[in-house]
Amino acid sequence: MKLKTTLTLAASLMATTAIAQDKQITVASWGGSYQEAQSKALFEPAEANMGIKIKQESYGGMSDVRLQVQTGQVTLDVVSSGSGSAARAAAEGLLEEIDYSVVDASSFIPSTRGSHCVGGDVFSTVYAWNTDTYGEDGPQSWADFWDVEKFPGKRAYRNKVAGALEPAIMADGVAPEDVYEVLSSEEGIERALNKIRELRPHIDVFWSSGAQHAQLMKDGEVDMTTGWNGRFDNAAKDGAQVMYSFNQALLDYDCFAIPKGAPNKDLAMEFLAEISKPEYQDDLPKYITYGPTNLAAYETGVISAEVAAGLPSSPDNAAMQMPVSLEWYAEWETIAAEMYAEMLTE
Amino acid sequence: MQTVRINQSGLRTDERLERLKLFGLSSPALLMILVILVLPVGWLFYVSFIGANGEFSLENYERMISRKSYARIFWTTFQVSFLTTGLCILIGYPLAYFLSQLPPRLANLGLITVLLPFWTSLLVRTYAWLVLLQKQGLVNDWAISLGLWDEPIKMVHNMTGTLIGMVHIMLPFLILPVYGAMRSIDLDLMKAASNLGANPRRAFWNVFFPLTMPGLMAGALMVFILCLGFFVTPAVLGGGKVIMVSMQIVSNIELFVNWGAASALGVVLLVLTVAILWIASRFLNLEQMTGGGGH
Numbered sequence: 001m002k003l004k005t006t007l008t009l010a011a012s013l014m015a016t017t018a019i020a021q022d023k024q025i026t027v028a029s030w031g032g033s034y035q036e037a038q039s040k041a042l043f044e045p046a047e048a049n050m051g052i053k054i055k056q057e058s059y060g061g062m063s064d065v066r067l068q069v070q071t072g073q074v075t076l077d078v079v080s081s082g083s084g085s086a087a088r089a090a091a092e093g094l095l096e097e098i099d100y101s102v103v104d105a106s107s108f109i110p111s112t113r114g115s116h117c118v119g120g121d122v123f124s125t126v127y128a129w130n131t132d133t134y135g136e137d138g139p140q141s142w143a144d145f146w147d148v149e150k151f152p153g154k155r156a157y158r159n160k161v162a163g164a165l166e167p168a169i170m171a172d173g174v175a176p177e178d179v180y181e182v183l184s185s186e187e188g189i190e191r192a193l194n195k196i197r198e199l200r201p202h203i204d205v206f207w208s209s210g211a212q213h214a215q216l217m218k219d220g221e222v223d224m225t226t227g228w229n230g231r232f233d234n235a236a237k238d239g240a241q242v243m244y245s246f247n248q249a250l251l252d253y254d255c256f257a258i259p260k261g262a263p264n265k266d267l268a269m270e271f272l273a274e275i276s277k278p279e280y281q282d283d284l285p286k287y288i289t290y291g292p293t294n295l296a297a298y299e300t301g302v303i304s305a306e307v308a309a310g311l312p313s314s315p316d317n318a319a320m321q322m323p324v325s326l327e328w329y330a331e332w333e334t335i336a337a338e339m340y341a342e343m344l345t346e
Numbered sequence: 347m348q349t350v351r352i353n354q355s356g357l358r359t360d361e362r363l364e365r366l367k368l369f370g371l372s373s374p375a376l377l378m379i380l381v382i383l384v385l386p387v388g389w390l391f392y393v394s395f396i397g398a399n400g401e402f403s404l405e406n407y408e409r410m411i412s413r414k415s416y417a418r419i420f421w422t423t424f425q426v427s428f429l430t431t432g433l434c435i436l437i438g439y440p441l442a443y444f445l446s447q448l449p450p451r452l453a454n455l456g457l458i459t460v461l462l463p464f465w466t467s468l469l470v471r472t473y474a475w476l477v478l479l480q481k482q483g484l485v486n487d488w489a490i491s492l493g494l495w496d497e498p499i500k501m502v503h504n505m506t507g508t509l510i511g512m513v514h515i516m517l518p519f520l521i522l523p524v525y526g527a528m529r530s531i532d533l534d535l536m537k538a539a540s541n542l543g544a545n546p547r548r549a550f551w552n553v554f555f556p557l558t559m560p561g562l563m564a565g566a567l568m569v570f571i572l573c574l575g576f577f578v579t580p581a582v583l584g585g586g587k588v589i590m591v592s593m594q595i596v597s598n599i600e601l602f603v604n605w606g607a608a609s610a611l612g613v614v615l616l617v618l619t620v621a622i623l624w625i626a627s628r629f630l631n632l633e634q635m636t637g638g639g640g641h
Contacts, residue, residue, distance in 0.1 A: 220482050221482070334602070342414065342415040345414075
């Protein structure tokens with residue numbers, strides 16, 4: 001009996017490898033605890049259910065895609081991307097259009113149904129603090145993050161402009177709903193930069209990745225940092241003394257895109273259709289506290305009310321936050337990024 | 347008379363033949379340099395003059411002048427490279443001297459120790475320094491428990507950490523040529539100096555040190571040039587505040603749609619490096635003429 005089971009298992013394994021050789025796609029994401037979560041909730045189940053082989057890579061973002069598309073050497077079939085950089089890449093013509101007759105996104109949050117990028121999860125850019133330093137009553141606004149008298153200690157801040165100007169301008173007293181209006185001029189951007197310059201003596205590290213800001217909090221290297229909420233929850237699970245708040249946080253989403261000229265474009269589209277289903281998306285919060293973009297995922301019964309309440313996209317949490325404007329990034333990111341880089345070298 | 351002329355022309359033919367053969371022997375290397383160095387660098391030059399709209403333009407160079415950050419980045423790059431080279435000389439020269447005075451077997455053991463870090467990846471060594479030097483890292487923990495200092499000292503995420511990491515990585519590049527130069531020095535020269543009445547210090551500075559100069563210059567130059575292109579170590583240990591040219595090249599690739607912006611940075615770094623090499627080579631020859639005269 002046992003032998004028979006083993007044999008069947010071996011046979012089915014061999015069958016899978018046989019299929020795998022014909023049907024394989026390469027998926028690139030950001031590595032760290034984020035890709036691990038995607039892998040467990042989305043990629044591995046899709047691999048099993050679709051009977052295909054999914055080769056995972058981590059990559060450096062849309063500049064990798066640009067290099068591949070411009071040189072005609074596209075190896076990636078699907079990339080996981082931030083919404084803003086995907087919008088820019090789409091405008092550059094680097095991405096295939098999403099075929100919504102294949103991908104069913106009818107129950108998606110409308111704004112996450114991009115023409116060239118289908119939403120994968122909802123996340124927040126938050127401020128996190130070390131509970132050893134400040135206890136549970138840490139900063140509750142960006143103004144508090146800037147207040148070094150009330151909250152003395154070292155800060156970490158992002159080394160790129162995405163999600164870095166909005167907190168500064170809010171700390172300078174601009175209401176969340178006016179943030180992008182104020183930032184839509186070089187003077188407005190300069191105003192935000194000046195606010196960062198003001199905090200700069202207290203900024204020990206300008207972080208470059210989610211893995212890094214999580215590590216900084218784990219190691220107690222800084223007392224407060226900006227960063228992506230899910231990474232902090234995973235760091236806390238690993239024993240880091242870290243908490244964060246959604247108040248005034250930046251609500252954003254990640255998405256999946258197909259590089260122009262991807263070798264297995266059609267299979268990649270089917271793969272996107274598969275992982276966009278609610279029964280996949282409802283598993284992601286088990287591994288990282290990012291919310292589903294497919295609202296039907298809340299109705300499968302997998303996401304408990306308690307878990308849902310902790311997700312960035314829960315109605316209560318979303319109400320406290322400011323949605324990131326893709327239009328602003330499309331128009332201003334290059335200029336703002338240059339000015340930001342200028343500030344970093346001072 | 348006749349035979350002399352025949353011999354002379356025969357010798358000349360031989361010489362020409364030999365040169366041709368040598369050229370033939372080195373042609374694979376020359377071809378490789380052409381294919382993997384000259385052509386790509388030429389392409390780099392070309393691309394750096396292509397603007398955002400795909401036409402010939404000087405905008406990539408104009409940007410480097412109009413934006414103050416580029417001058418600061420180049421300044422940081424040279425500052426870091428210069429300091430690393432200086433520290434490598436200060437630490438490496440005495441170590442090489444010590445090794446050169448050991449009996450061969452011990453010296454070999456010492457050299458293996460010097461080379462050991464080469465067997466570990468640069469990335470691993472860099473992150474190891476991060477773990478050692480951070481606020482709650484090993485160094486601070488031990489120093490505080492030993493009572494050396496009370497508060498954690500900030501040794502990383504700044505220039506200090508960058509320099510520590512880079513000096514550690516670059517040290518073998520300085521020690522090896524210096525050690526080589528020291529080993530080849532005829533120690534009888536030192537005895538002769540003493541015989542002529544020089545005290546040990548004078549014998550060292552007037553005889554030994556000048557003879558090691560070619561090795562030292564070669565090592566220092568190698569360290570300096572390699573430092574100019576460093577990426578990982580300042581990126582990890584600099585805390586995002588020590589920004590060198592290679593890091594800016596990466597951000598320009600991410601930031602701008604065209605490759606020109608990043609290529610122009612590469613071109614300027616290359617030109618500056620070649621200029622330094624050229625200036626240094628003049629001094630180096632000078633040193634060899636004075637310092638290497640004993641050989």
